[in-house]
């Protein structure tokens with residue numbers, strides 16, 4: 221029987237487009253030279269067969285990511301309210317992923333950081349920010365199935381004067397993806413990324429800028445229900461000698477900047493995330509206790525934002541949220557900003573270091 225095609229706008233859950241439960245593989249890359257034995261090793265192929273359910277979960281999340289970003293790119297226009305953009309994107313994720321509590325849904329808030337804001341900005345309720353023709357917007361959103369997270373981002377700019385700035389981070393991210401592999405040192409990935417990034421210079425509004433890789437932002441390993449795990453992937457030289465390991469998920473993300481190449485926390489916070497390594501903390505404050513119950517139930521250790529609390533019916537929660545942050549139970553993740561008036565671009569992919577090959581899970585025909 222004919223398989224249904226996705227509608228435009230998308231309305232069909234991807235599970236209905238792949239009823240077998242098998243989802244398209246991402247881009248496959250062989251490991252560099254000395255690991256070629258992995259491709260044919262029977263022992264490694266057997267290992268992979270045991271992981272198949274996890275691969276299908278994360279590939280389903282990736283298929284949702286690809287279909288959502290394709291749709292959103294088609295409807296983006298100057299004059300859009302940022303809140304409407306985020307809600308449209310989020311509702312499309314919920315639909316295509318067949319949202320189901322903590323088993324399937326949005327993995328973290330829709331980052332739509334503009335210009336010199338590099339990451340972790342999404343509108344709080346009531347925000348009136350409107351997307352402009354001359355904006356450089358990083359759309360960074362996450363999908364997950366059973367806690368297996370796809371963290372992928374791309375930059376949108378209407379004005380073609382930003383094309384080279386976008387190309388710099390896009391090429392640097394692809395270099396980081398190519399350099400990554402089992403037993404590869406994190407510092408070597410960072411050095412390779414910086415080399416490509418800083419080979420670019422851009423002319424914007426008649427002014428020439430050398431492109432800088434933002435030295436205090438980095439990619440990261442990803443584990444189940446935990447978007448930021450132990451390892452950080454630097455995007456400049458001089459990082460740690462720690463190695464990437466078989467079976468690890470990594471988010472490879474790079475940030476090109478015309479500013480200082482250094483970010484600081486600024487602006488009102490919207491993103492929050494429970495600390496992974498915090499056990500049960502006895503709480504006396506009733507409002508804080510109730511808010512923590514809502515967070516545990518709806519997000520667990522997935523990151524969330526104020527708009528997600530609002531839509532759950534939480535009200536007047538800011539003091540309780542502050543209490544949870546001060547107690548170290550919740551981590552605020554404020555916007556990360558380069559200097560005012562500069563521009564930042566980002567591209568990000570989620571990769572999996574499979575026993576036999578490297579899979580670029582979030583690769584699409586767009587980036």
Ligand SMILES: O=S(=O)(c1cccs1)N(Cc1ccc(F)cc1)Cc1ncn[nH]1
Pocket residue numbers: 328329331339340360371438439440447448449451452453471491492493523524553
């Ligand atoms: O900057 S991070 O905190 C980090 C980088 C290295 C170690 S921890 N962060 C993880 C994260 C934090 C909060 C979120 F809502 C979503 C993700 C990276 C990231 N932000 C967006 N995409 N990827």
Ligand SMILES: [Mn+2]
Pocket residue numbers: 360361371372373471473568
């Ligand atoms: Mn991201």
Ligand SMILES: [Mn+2]
Pocket residue numbers: 446448449450496497
């Ligand atoms: Mn952790």
Ligand SMILES: [Mn+2]
Pocket residue numbers: 371439440471473568
């Ligand atoms: Mn990331």
